[in-house]
């Protein structure tokens with residue numbers, strides 16, 4: 415286990431923003447991940463665990479404790495189940511399912527992020543959320559240790575899970591799928607990728623910035639109707655293609671992101687009386 419000191423967080427994540435972490439570990443195995451958690455607990459240090467960083471914002475002041483990047487990568491098919499480490503990329507999970515002729519995860523093709531991030535936030539796209547495919551997980555609960563829990567433990571809702579209220583670290587997860595035809599699975603995967611490419615602009619973004627207040631009132635539509643599509647504030651820009659996608663145009667800070675977040679919240683609330691809630695995780699400095 416190699417713990418780095420004063421490590422720049424701005425090199426990770428799809429926003430590429432963030433200051434120095436006092437301590438940083440890239441955990442390449444579940445054992446290393448457990449050792450890192452133990453190291454922080456023994457030193458009484460706060461810790462923060464992340465995967466790909468495609469749904470978070472590190473602070474400009476970094477993090478006063480240990481940040482762990484989960485880079486674990488073991489994945490195994492057992493019958494109609496896939497057992498994956500938290501660090502496995504969603505893209506890899508989808509490919510492994512296809513190779514094993516298992517259907518149920520094609521909709522996640524093109525979803526950025528890791529298994530751990532998806533389990534944490536109940537990630538979902540094209541109608542399939544983590545809650546629909548997750549069977550169980552091995553987690554580390556502070557003060558309690560390692561537990562095997564089934565999907566109900568997470569009390570899932572739309573981009574909501576118990577882990578947002580009672581933190582725990584996902585170590586491994588088990589997904590339940592069904593036997594399918596590889597050719598059909600691949601056709602569906604390709605279609606999903608095309609649909610995504612047509613809808614989502616590319617760049618330094620964390621995807622949907624705000625949660626949709628309801629299916630009838632998606633955040634992007636409200637932001638658009640508030641006249642903010644394409645609007646820029648400092649180094650941050652609201653996409654002119656999808657108004658719920660915000661971009662770092664280069665050199666943006668966390669303060670810039672918070673600024674555009676508050677600006678959009680105010681404007682949308684003024685016009686529609688709806689307070690948009692960020693989907694993005696703001697990582698505290700501690």
Ligand SMILES: Cc1cc2nc3c(=O)[nH]c(=O)nc-3n(C[C@H](O)[C@H](O)[C@H](O)COP(=O)(O)OP(=O)(O)OC[C@H]3O[C@@H](n4cnc5c(N)ncnc54)[C@H](O)[C@@H]3O)c2cc1C
Nearest residue numbers: 465466467468469527528530531532537538539584620621
């Ligand atoms: C272009 C683009 C498109 C996107 N499209 C979608 C979409 O269609 N649907 C969707 O749901 N999301 C979408 N997202 C958001 C993002 O992909 C998901 O939220 C994803 O699940 C985040 O995974 P991650 O590994 O990057 O998590 P991170 O950003 O690294 O972390 C996010 C949160 O998860 C927690 N976390 C990460 N790993 C663990 C772990 N092992 N144990 C406990 N907590 C953990 C972190 O602490 C943090 O609070 C998109 C993002 C981008 C950039």
